Structure formats: C-alpha cells, structure tokens
Amino acid sequence: MSAQYLHPEAIVDTAWLAANLQDPALRVFDCTTYLRYETGTGRPYRVESGHADYLTGHIPGSAFLDLQGELSDSSAPTNFMMLPPEELASRFAAKGIGDGTRVVLYARKSPQWATRIWWMLRAIGFDNAAVLDGGFDKWAAEGRKLETAETHYPPAQLTARPRPGLFVGKAEMQAAIGDAAACSINALAPDLHRGENDRYGRPGRIPGSVNLPAAALTDPANLTFLPPEQVKQRFDAIGATPEKRILLYCGGGIAATLDAFLLHQLGYRNLAVYDASMSEWAKDSSLPIETG
Known part of the structure; x- marks a missing residue:
C-alpha cells in the first residue's frame, strides 16, 4: 500500500x-x-x-x-x-x-x-x-489577491487540553542516546549536523542522531510538501520507523516541527520535539556532542 x-x-x-x-x-x-x-x-x-x-x-x-x-x-x-x-x-x-x-x-x-x-x-x-x-x-x-490593511480578529475563548509529551527537554534527549527503541532526528542542514558550522556554539549533533533537513521535505520550486511516498522514503532511509519513539530537534525547535508535522501525517504517533534544541544543547558543556 x-x-x-x-x-x-x-x-x-x-x-x-x-x-x-x-x-x-x-x-x-x-x-x-x-x-x-x-x-x-x-x-x-x-x-x-x-x-x-x-x-x-x-x-x-x-x-x-x-x-x-x-x-x-x-x-x-x-x-x-x-x-x-x-x-x-x-x-x-x-x-x-x-x-x-x-x-x-x-x-x-x-x-x-x-x-x-x-x-x-x-x-x-x-x-x-x-x-x-x-x-x-x-x-x-499564482497572482492571487493581496491586501495591506491589517486584520485583527475578535478575542475568543480557547480551552487548553494539554497533550503532554509533544515537547521534551534535554533529559529525554540524553536518555534516547544509545536506545534502540528511539530515533533522534536532526532537522538542520547537513553542515550543521556534521559539525562544520558552529552557529549554535559547540559544533556537532546529539550523539547517535540522524539527519533529515526540513528543507529536504518541500519542493524548492513552490515550497509545497513533497508527496507522501517521497517523504516516507526519506524517513525510512534514516531508520525512522513507526514503532520507534521519534525525537526531533534543530536549532530552536522550529525546523523540527516540519519533520514532525509530516511524520504525523504519515501516521507516526510517538513523536516529540526538543523545544530548546541546539540553542541549549550546544552551549551546555556537560552534554555530549558528536561530529563527522
């Protein structure tokens, strides 16, 4: 199928x-x-x-x-x-x-x-x-209509029904290192993943994590999401399978949500985004880091 x-x-x-x-x-x-x-x-x-x-x-x-x-x-x-x-x-x-x-x-x-x-x-x-x-x-x-007038919607009532676990911190990322039941995915560009760019502090990645840049999941011509079969193939290629706990990170918890959004679309259920991501991890010398 x-x-x-x-x-x-x-x-x-x-x-x-x-x-x-x-x-x-x-x-x-x-x-x-x-x-x-x-x-x-x-x-x-x-x-x-x-x-x-x-x-x-x-x-x-x-x-x-x-x-x-x-x-x-x-x-x-x-x-x-x-x-x-x-x-x-x-x-x-x-x-x-x-x-x-x-x-x-x-x-x-x-x-x-x-x-x-x-x-x-x-x-x-x-x-x-x-x-x-x-x-x-x-x-x-596409030449569709634009406007410049600013819109402000009337205030509403929104009930919070929290789903714990969709965001995680460094402790859960540490616990996943070496855990065969988990897969940590770095959504940053390859040079950052390999440790060739020190933008966030110490260069490198969370040990054992694999790389699927968020930008690789959209069509560069029009910024639409790639078809589901292509997206699935890219996650399969890095070992991100549905039975695993998938932990996603990037520089500041932004790009990782694009990967997470499409994994959710594919039916993955055990997903979480590391909110502080490398903005925290790279600056904390007590945390391990990997390059190459």
Whole structure:
C-alpha cells in the first residue's frame, strides 16, 4: 500500500483557501519570522518578526502572529520556548483562535513557521488547524489577491487540553542516546549536523542522531510538501520507523516541527520535539556532542 497523508484536513491548498476566505469561522494567520544570521555577536541569529512584510501585502483577511514576541516565553534563556498551556491558550484566544474556529496558518520562505504554530496548537489540544501548502509564496506566485490593511480578529475563548509529551527537554534527549527503541532526528542542514558550522556554539549533533533537513521535505520550486511516498522514503532511509519513539530537534525547535508535522501525517504517533534544541544543547558543556 502506498503512503498517504492521513490528515488531509490539516493541509489546505491555495484554491481551497481562496474559495473559503469568506467563511465567518475561518481564522487565517501569517506566521512569518526571519532568522538573521550574524557573526561575532555571541548568538546564532537575530530574530526578526515578519510583520513588516505582512504590512506590505498579505492574504486578504489574514492576521499576523508574532511567534517570539507574542507566543513564546520571553523569560527563557533561548528563543521560541513554549509557554504553559493555559497561558498559551489565553494568548491564542486573544488573537481570535477559539474553540469554534477553523485556523489556517501560512508563512513566507519556509512552511516551518506555520508548522511550529500548528504543533504548538496541537500541544494544547486544538486540532482544527491547517497549514497552507506552499504558503504565501505560492499564493503570490499564482497572482492571487493581496491586501495591506491589517486584520485583527475578535478575542475568543480557547480551552487548553494539554497533550503532554509533544515537547521534551534535554533529559529525554540524553536518555534516547544509545536506545534502540528511539530515533533522534536532526532537522538542520547537513553542515550543521556534521559539525562544520558552529552557529549554535559547540559544533556537532546529539550523539547517535540522524539527519533529515526540513528543507529536504518541500519542493524548492513552490515550497509545497513533497508527496507522501517521497517523504516516507526519506524517513525510512534514516531508520525512522513507526514503532520507534521519534525525537526531533534543530536549532530552536522550529525546523523540527516540519519533520514532525509530516511524520504525523504519515501516521507516526510517538513523536516529540526538543523545544530548546541546539540553542541549549550546544552551549551546555556537560552534554555530549558528536561530529563527522
């Protein structure tokens, strides 16, 4: 039997979105964030909200979500860390995401920003969210309508129903090292995985982890997700099988959610994202690291 995406309702295409923009229950969000890589600053990158680009043109009726500024724990030592479920639900509700709404998430340049917020919503028990396949780039390339007026949805009520275990910390990553029942996947680029780039501090990877870059799971021509059979083959090739506990990481828990999103689509159930990822691991000299 060929592979298939088992939750097609969580991936919508541009034609569907265009046809459903007037649905009063629909909430569409631009989730774009940019990482501006810098050297000599002691930090791996500068986080820049995509709000300025949103104001130059966005999908009609869509609002903006600022991942780091509005939806992450600003007191954490690393960027993009999850808030407690009730607090996160409150912040999503303030943006208009409620128990009776249907949410579509999109981003520019990479779907990883949309999959990150999708995974966050799933972690607090909200299951009526989808990612726009191809994101803003495909929408704009097709010549579809844009607008510059900013949208703000009315506040809603959102009940948190936490799913513990969708995000993990360094202890679970350590415990998985050498465990044949687990598979740790690095979603960063190959040079970072091999230890040829010290962006996050000590170069290298979590020992025993395998590499499947998030960028290798989308079509570079239009940023759509690859067909399910191709995605399954790529996970099979690195030994990520459904019976294993799959732990995914990257630099800051963003790219890893793209891998996790597609594994979920393929029917994998035992999945978790290491929230702090290499932003924490590479800086902690007590943790082992591997290169080559």
